[in-house]
Amino acid sequence: MSDFTKMDKAALQQQQQALQSELSRYEGMNLKLDMSRGKPAADQLDLSLGLFDYKDYKDETGVDARNYGQLDGLPEAKRYFAELMGVKPEETVVGNNATLQMMYQLIHIGWQFGFEGGKGPWKDEQSPKFLCPVPGYDRHFRVTEVFGFELVMVPMTPDGPDMDILEELAKDPAVKGVWCVPVYSNPDGYVYSEQTVHRLAKMGTGAPDFKIIWDNAYGFHHLTDTKYTVPNLLDACREAGNEDRPVMLCSTSKVTFAGGGVAALAASASVVKQYVKYLSIMLISPDKVNQLHHTRFLKQVGMDAHMKKQAAIIRPKFEKVIDILHKNLDGTGIARWTEPKGGYFISLFVPQGCAARTVELCKQAGVVMTPAGAAYPYGIDPKDEHIRIAPTFPPIEELETAAELLCIAVRLAAVEKLLQN
Amino acid sequence: MSDFTKMDKAALQQQQQALQSELSRYEGMNLKLDMSRGKPAADQLDLSLGLFDYKDYKDETGVDARNYGQLDGLPEAKRYFAELMGVKPEETVVGNNATLQMMYQLIHIGWQFGFEGGKGPWKDEQSPKFLCPVPGYDRHFRVTEVFGFELVMVPMTPDGPDMDILEELAKDPAVKGVWCVPVYSNPDGYVYSEQTVHRLAKMGTGAPDFKIIWDNAYGFHHLTDTKYTVPNLLDACREAGNEDRPVMLCSTSKVTFAGGGVAALAASASVVKQYVKYLSIMLISPDKVNQLHHTRFLKQVGMDAHMKKQAAIIRPKFEKVIDILHKNLDGTGIARWTEPKGGYFISLFVPQGCAARTVELCKQAGVVMTPAGAAYPYGIDPKDEHIRIAPTFPPIEELETAAELLCIAVRLAAVEKLLQN
Numbered sequence: 083m084s085d086f087t088k089m090d091k092a093a094l095q096q097q098q099q100a101l102q103s104e105l106s107r108y109e110g111m112n113l114k115l116d117m118s119r120g121k122p123a124a125d126q127l128d129l130s131l132g133l134f135d136y137k138d139y140k141d142e143t144g145v146d147a148r149n150y151g152q153l154d155g156l157p158e159a160k161r162y163f164a165e166l167m168g169v170k171p172e173e174t175v176v177g178n179n180a181t182l183q184m185m186y187q188l189i190h191i192g193w194q195f196g197f198e199g200g201k202g203p204w205k206d207e208q209s210p211k212f213l214c215p216v217p218g219y220d221r222h223f224r225v226t227e228v229f230g231f232e233l234v235m236v237p238m239t240p241d242g243p244d245m246d247i248l249e250e251l252a253k254d255p256a257v258k259g260v261w262c263v264p265v266y267s268n269p270d271g272y273v274y275s276e277q278t279v280h281r282l283a284k285m286g287t288g289a290p291d292f293k294i295i296w297d298n299a300y301g302f303h304h305l306t307d308t309k310y311t312v313p314n315l316l317d318a319c320r321e322a323g324n325e326d327r328p329v330m331l332c333s334t335s336k337v338t339f340a341g342g343g344v345a346a347l348a349a350s351a352s353v354v355k356q357y358v359k360y361l362s363i364m365l366i367s368p369d370k371v372n373q374l375h376h377t378r379f380l381k382q383v384g385m386d387a388h389m390k391k392q393a394a395i396i397r398p399k400f401e402k403v404i405d406i407l408h409k410n411l412d413g414t415g416i417a418r419w420t421e422p423k424g425g426y427f428i429s430l431f432v433p434q435g436c437a438a439r440t441v442e443l444c445k446q447a448g449v450v451m452t453p454a455g456a457a458y459p460y461g462i463d464p465k466d467e468h469i470r471i472a473p474t475f476p477p478i479e480e481l482e483t484a485a486e487l488l489c490i491a492v493r494l495a496a497v498e499k500l501l502q503n
Numbered sequence: 504m505s506d507f508t509k510m511d512k513a514a515l516q517q518q519q520q521a522l523q524s525e526l527s528r529y530e531g532m533n534l535k536l537d538m539s540r541g542k543p544a545a546d547q548l549d550l551s552l553g554l555f556d557y558k559d560y561k562d563e564t565g566v567d568a569r570n571y572g573q574l575d576g577l578p579e580a581k582r583y584f585a586e587l588m589g590v591k592p593e594e595t596v597v598g599n600n601a602t603l604q605m606m607y608q609l610i611h612i613g614w615q616f617g618f619e620g621g622k623g624p625w626k627d628e629q630s631p632k633f634l635c636p637v638p639g640y641d642r643h644f645r646v647t648e649v650f651g652f653e654l655v656m657v658p659m660t661p662d663g664p665d666m667d668i669l670e671e672l673a674k675d676p677a678v679k680g681v682w683c684v685p686v687y688s689n690p691d692g693y694v695y696s697e698q699t700v701h702r703l704a705k706m707g708t709g710a711p712d713f714k715i716i717w718d719n720a721y722g723f724h725h726l727t728d729t730k731y732t733v734p735n736l737l738d739a740c741r742e743a744g745n746e747d748r749p750v751m752l753c754s755t756s757k758v759t760f761a762g763g764g765v766a767a768l769a770a771s772a773s774v775v776k777q778y779v780k781y782l783s784i785m786l787i788s789p790d791k792v793n794q795l796h797h798t799r800f801l802k803q804v805g806m807d808a809h810m811k812k813q814a815a816i817i818r819p820k821f822e823k824v825i826d827i828l829h830k831n832l833d834g835t836g837i838a839r840w841t842e843p844k845g846g847y848f849i850s851l852f853v854p855q856g857c858a859a860r861t862v863e864l865c866k867q868a869g870v871v872m873t874p875a876g877a878a879y880p881y882g883i884d885p886k887d888e889h890i891r892i893a894p895t896f897p898p899i900e901e902l903e904t905a906a907e908l909l910c911i912a913v914r915l916a917a918v919e920k921l922l923q924n
Contacts, residue, residue, distance in 0.1 A: 119571075127560075127569040134555035134796075139548075148548040148760040150540075178599050179790045186785035190611070221787070228784050339569040342792035363649050364607035366642070369600045371763035372793065375555075 087415040101494040113448030115484040120472045130338040136378040147370040159373035163346035181331040181345040200291025213260035215243040217457030219268040222261040233459030242274035255288035266300035269470040270429045271422020273310045283318035296330040300425040325350040399473040410489035416496040428471040436495040443491035508836040522915040534869030536905040541847045541893045551759040557799040568791040580794035584767035602752040602766040621712025634681035636664040638878030640689040643682040654880030663695035676709035687721035690891040691850045692843020694731045704739035717751040721846040746771040765797045820894040831910035837917040849892040857916040864912035
């Protein structure tokens, strides 16, 4: 395909006309397509239909999962999730269905009550700040936004957040922590490098109670036969003398049922104790029946084997989108994208100032994309260049149409921009 | 039995010796009994073993319960719980497993962000207060304690909180709300009168955003064939022009599985909207799979029929304890107790200054009771006279022994006290 950035005005105008007419053709089709939703498709959900087949409610330690108690999780589930996260059971809390809620509670504890080792509640800080690698996960940023933190952007690289910048920012005592999705990051699909992990563990921080929220949401979600992983952050932090710094999270929401899974957290025994102390104010026990169902089911089917079945459904969708991006945008000089080896998203970068327009053009033609800017604090992408693609939910034929249409929108928005210049 | 309060010193000393020797006999038995836990027994839990038999995950509106979405609850579950609570579906939120967490979030919203119609976040009030009918539920009081509210006691009567006192206290703009368990109250087992409900709905409050937290935890938990109920508080408040005042809650924790149930909330559409707005920061969706399992199961077995089976298991335990109290304490002049027609608890009142000692004597002899004072703010019963009895969990033979022993402890503690005077 020709390089748009090298076309003269006449050629651009010709392109514009052709692209507008292509788009009109789609508009006439009354499409209702959606590439915005990071959720599993129905056939993925069907993989876990055996979840409730197990009918004995005593766990391996004799605890009746159907009754109150075990605020930090069913012992059998704690042992299972601890192993998944590479920590000890006493460094684990197994909860209800949402890591997001666990993360909210962590921020709430720091903000209102303060963590041990800190200088008091974060709310007492003049203007507390939180680091947000961008593009990142809007739900993370929003939690800290609601509590009134200033959200400070740190650019992402294929090795994780730009550590030179992050280390500098972390020296500020008002900076209380950082949001991280270390494996198949949302939305880029990057995997943090070993060096990034060790620098995060070792770096000096102005706030003694600095927290790394390590949301390993896609740790099991490999698309290829290579299982990309990162070093155990709790171990790395402990070695560096900062064992109370990390809180690691994982969830089965995209392993079994989305919103009907089990969330777990890992941290030093001291941080776990602080978390559980405040958890005890709001909860008598988590849903241990669901914990037992999940633990028994995942042990039986095997996490690896189960996630290979998930990958077999998802991988063709990622490949389809990436093929279409190549076919339509290679050589145009107006787009680049990530090609993740796992996770749920693809990042597409268009010329500066073109992301919102691209999403708008898609919408006009019947394709819903994640709002431009969603992956940035306050929903504002300063360069207006990033678009998040979520390929998992639509059937592959719909995805194909939507991706073709997206490429037309990208090209048209870019042409419009080039004509303005 | 003779009236202890009319005995002379010699008779009391004789009693003391006899009771000490009775207690020693129990101490020799190495008992490990527990009347402290308000949780169902295993045979109650077995009543809900059919919960997971239903295998279709589309609800009546076509929503796939296994995927993200429907933050305010699965439509079919909303319709079912709305009906149970006598409200419209749009006045309902169906959540995860814990009303306590919903109530915590409500207090958190008021405290940090403020409710509409109020004068801003409650945290900005010089010294915010919350009303606590006593004896009451320690977990309620603790939520408001953690947020720094001053906990103001209101005495309970068989008709609910003493409304003359409550109405006076509610005039203070610093008073932001009241905790209520309107049906089979924890721990007395009282049912609020119609008049109490209407006075709560109509009363003037200093705080325009005053909230009644209406925790109807035992609304389905009848022990007799009479289903005691209260007027619909939302209706009553709406009639009085105070529709944003109440938040009503119910849960299936003691209907199906304790901690593995479904919690629901009802309030005006406006309060629901405010709640869901903040819920959206911390949650993508509740566990709708569990909601669907519960809705289908309860529709199938019928709530009334199911709760009659629960009552058939629990009622003999309540009767046994109350029989033993009568047999051992009638006419002694040192104890009175409630005889609930539903719920999970019995309140036992001993002479002032004797509750902690009674619980201590029980413990020495191998019976764990709820700590004296637990039903009061800050865990302090100003008269040290109240003991909460939880008869549901132990097998009936153990319960019998524990109750007999409790009566000896009550008598011995009273004799000790009378001898001091």
